[in-house]
Amino acid sequence: MDATTFAALGEPTRLRIVELLREQPRSVGDIARVLTIRQPQVSKHLRVLREAGVVTVEPVARRRVHHLRAEPFEQIGSWVGSFERLWDTRLDRLDAFLRSADGGPAATDRRDGRPDHT
Amino acid sequence: MDATTFAALGEPTRLRIVELLREQPRSVGDIARVLTIRQPQVSKHLRVLREAGVVTVEPVARRRVHHLRAEPFEQIGSWVGSFERLWDTRLDRLDAFLRSADGGPAATDRRDGRPDHT
DNA sequence: CCGACGTATTCCTTGACAGGAATACATCAT
DNA sequence: ATGATGTATTCCTGTCAAGGAATACGTCGG
Numbered sequence: 130m131d132a133t134t135f136a137a138l139g140e141p142t143r144l145r146i147v148e149l150l151r152e153q154p155r156s157v158g159d160i161a162r163v164l165t166i167r168q169p170q171v172s173k174h175l176r177v178l179r180e181a182g183v184v185t186v187e188p189v190a191r192r193r194v195h196h197l198r199a200e201p202f203e204q205i206g207s208w209v210g211s212f213e214r215l216w217d218t219r220l221d222r223l224d225a226f227l228r229s230a231d232g233g234p235a236a237t238d239r240r241d242g243r244p245d246h247t
Numbered sequence: 248m249d250a251t252t253f254a255a256l257g258e259p260t261r262l263r264i265v266e267l268l269r270e271q272p273r274s275v276g277d278i279a280r281v282l283t284i285r286q287p288q289v290s291k292h293l294r295v296l297r298e299a300g301v302v303t304v305e306p307v308a309r310r311r312v313h314h315l316r317a318e319p320f321e322q323i324g325s326w327v328g329s330f331e332r333l334w335d336t337r338l339d340r341l342d343a344f345l346r347s348a349d350g351g352p353a354a355t356d357r358r359d360g361r362p363d364h365t
Numbered sequence: 366c367c368g369a370c371g372t373a374t375t376c377c378t379t380g381a382c383a384g385g386a387a388t389a390c391a392t393c394a395t
Numbered sequence: 396a397t398g399a400t401g402t403a404t405t406c407c408t409g410t411c412a413a414g415g416a417a418t419a420c421g422t423c424g425g
Contacts, residue, residue: 132259139254191392191401199333209324216317309422
């Protein structure tokens, strides 16, 4: 997974823009008006989003209509999917194990720590 | 959606740490050794991740074992889900519409652009 | 109590980035 | 061509974050 995508979304204003564009494509001026951000800042943020592959431009008359690209969101989706085991019950059991090992009498006597490891 | 989570994941080193922790919980020193990052930097990055709610600590003996929290990943997952329409065929049709309105003979004859509304 | 180990924090320097303001650039209407 | 509209870029400034190095802190073993 490329950190750039997350970096682009990690800026509050940019995230707002993305969430606005989720509804429908918008021109630069539109975005600026709706979110009450000055136009130059919008242009700059859109540049970052574009270079991160999050949005693309569609020139319409003299406006530049921006819309979201699907790819980065698909990527994030499948990346997050690779963490599914986190909310499987498996983890809760591991977690419970660690906690008991912590407070209580050491479950193993190799105080080195890691429960059995991998 | 809170930009903080994305910001935490938007730093390459931090993303590497997260992807390492996806396999199994690790102590600070472990992480430093595996990723060949100096221990203080690891501590700092873990601090950011912790304050963003991405990881939690589990003190084991004199080590501090860090593991991922499920919540932020669930959040991201459902947030990304709200973009599903992006890769639905619906969008492709909207996209096609915009393109035709642009290059071809105007689908509507107010060449000003925006298809209706606003 | 003391030394050793694992980790956190501090100070410093440097580079990146966001917002403001002004301005350049492109395109359309007349 | 000219003015007007929509957008991009530039310059400036302040802030913040990351890496390096040194050091403080906490906990365990003897």
